[in-house]
Amino acid sequence: MLFLSLRHLIARKRQTLLTLLGIMLGTVAFVVISGMMLGFREYLITQLLDNDAHIHISAREDILETHSLDSAFYPKALYVHWIIPPSGNKNSPRIQNPTGWYKLLQHDPRVIAFSPQFTTQIIIAKGGSTVSSRLIGVDAISQSKVTRLAQYMTQGKFTDISGGGNRLLVGDELLKKLGARVGDTVMVSNGTQAPIPFKVSGSFSVGMKSIDEGSVYGDIHDAQTINNTPSQVNEIAVKVVDVYHAAEMATQWSKLSQELVQSWDQLNANFFSVFKIQDAIRYMMTGSILMVAGFSIYNILNMVISQKRREIAILRSMGYEQNDIVFLFLVQGIILGLLGGSLGLVIGLFACQGLSHLPFAAGPMGKGTGTMMVSFNPHIYITAGVLSLIASVIASWLPARYAGKMTPIDIIRAES
Amino acid sequence: MIEVRKVYKRFETTESPVLQDIDATIQKGEFVALLGKSGSGKSTLMYIMSTLDTPTSGQVLFNKIPVQSMNLPSLHQFRNTHIGFVFQFHYLLPELSSLENVLMPTRKTKQERTRKELAINLLKEVGLGEKLHRLPRQLSGGEQQRVAIARALIMEPTYLFADEPTGNLDTANGDIVMNLLNRFNKENGTTIVMVTHDPDFARLAGRQIYLTDGKVSQST
C-alpha cells in the first residue's frame, strides 16, 4: 500500500508540493521564532543568574502606620486621633537575627555560599559633581563566592576592598558621571553625617545599566560605619546548587522568619510573565500556520477520496481490508508531515544559524554579545517536529478513516 | 462449487424484495450467464454470490462452506486468492501502468515478484504485450477492460465474477472480451459467473439463468 500511497503523492505533484511548503513554513516559523525568543531569554537568565545572587534575604521596611505609636505615647487611651498622623520608617531596616540565618545557611546542603551585606544610599562627591548611589557593603571573599562580579572588573581586583580601609569599587558608568578615575579620592556621605574620604580602588562593568550606573561596592564594615549602624546587616545573598529550586527554598525560608526572602525568579517575576505571553504567541502563530497546512491536507485527501471511490471499491474487492485503505491515505499525510517537518527543521536550523551571526546592537540589557542571541535548544526542534507530525496525522486520519468505512458494494451500487 | 440457497434480498428503502428465494448451484468449471431485464436483480444476485454483499436471508456456500461462517480476515483472504472481479467499468488505478495494475492483487500477499511473469503472459494473452507500461489513460476502452480481465485472473482464482463486462464496449471489443472469458474458462477451468443483458453474449456461456422480478424464471 505504501507503494500506492507514494504513487498518489507523485501523481498530484503540485498539491503535494504546496502542502509540503505549508507544513515546512509552519515548522520553520516555529523554529526561528522560538530560537529568537528563547535565545534572548536564555541570555537574560544567565545575566540574571551571573550578576545576582539566587536568593535574597532582606530586611523588611518597617513603615509606621497611623496607629502604630498609640500605645507608646498614650498607653491608656482607647482611641487616639492624630491631627498629623505619624509616618516614616521606624528605624533603618535590618535583619533581626543574622547569626540564626548564618547557622541555617551553613547547614543547608542546597546552599553553596552566602554573603551578608549592608546596603545603604550614599552621596559621592568629586570636586564639584555629586552623584547619589547605592553602596553595597560586602565581605569581598564571601561575595565573590555568591556572584560572578569579580569577573567583570575592568580595573583593580574585587578583593581590593576586603578588610576595610575606606576603599570603593565603582561602576564604569558611574565613574564617568562622576568624572573620576581609579586611584582618585572621593567624598562619601550618607546625607546626614559629615563626608568621609574614600579611595576608588577599582571599577567594574557587568553590562546592566542599572548596576554599572548606580552601584558602588565597599567593605561591609565601612558601609556600616558610614551609616552609623555598626554590625547591622540588611541583606544576605545566597547562592544555591539548583537555581530552579531557588523559589521553592525561598518560600520555605520566608515562612521561618519575618524577613523578606525572594529568589531570583521571584524578583524578576515580570520577566517570567512576559515569557509566558511570548510562549502563548509563539504557539498560537505556529498553531495557525500548521492548522492551515493541516486543512490543506484534510481538504486534498477528502477530495482525492471522493474521486477515488471506484478504486477503493476495486481494492476492497481484491481482498484489501478496511485498514489497508486507511493506511493508504493516512500514510500520505504522515509522509507529507514528516517530509515537510524535517525540511522545515533543517531550513529553520540554517535560518537560526544565519541569524546568530547577525550583528545586533546593545539592547535594553546593555552590552549583549554583539550578535543576535539565538537558542539551538533541542527542545525547540523536538516540539516543532512533533507539532507538524501531529497536525498532519490528525488531518489525514479523519478522511482516511472515512475512506476505510466505505464498503465496496455501496460504492459499486452508487456508481452503476 | 457455489450453492445459492433460498437467497432473499430486500433493501430497507423499498417495499418489494429484489430477490426472492433464489436457489442455484454452479459447478466447478462452469460458465454461467445471469440474464434478465434491467432492474431484475442480476447484479444484486451476483454480488451476493461473490461475497461482496449479504442476503437478507438465505445462504451462499463455497464448497459447502457458508460465507456467513467466515470471519473478516478469512473472507478477505478468500476474495484475494479465490475470486476475481470484472466490472462494467474497468476501475483501473490511473497512477499505475497496465502491468502494475495487473499486479495490484498480488501485493496483498507480497507475491508481486513471483507473479510478474504470469502478469506479463496474461497481458500478452489479452493482446497487450506491447503496452505493459502504458497508463490506463493511454489505452482505449476495450484495452482498459482487457487489463481489468488480466487483473482479475492474476491470482489464478477459482471463480471469476463479471458484471456486464461488455456493457461499456462496442461489439468488436465486446467480442474480444467474450472470447477471452471463454478461453480462460476452457483452458484454466476458471468458474465464471457473468451478468449480461445481451442474449448474443449469453449464448457463448455454457448455461443461462434468467431472472424476472427477482425470481429465476428459466434456467438451462
Ligand SMILES: Nc1ncnc2c1ncn2[C@@H]1O[C@H](COP(=O)(O)OP(=O)(O)O)[C@@H](O)[C@H]1O
Ligand atoms: N441500494 C439499493 N437500495 C434500494 N434499491 C436498490 C438498491 N440497489 C438496487 N436496488 C434495486 O434493486 C433492483 C435490482 O437491481 P440490480 O440488481 O442492480 O438490477 P440489474 O443488475 O438486473 O439491472 C432494482 O430495482 C434497483 O432499483
Ligand SMILES: [Mg+2]
Ligand atoms: Mg446491473
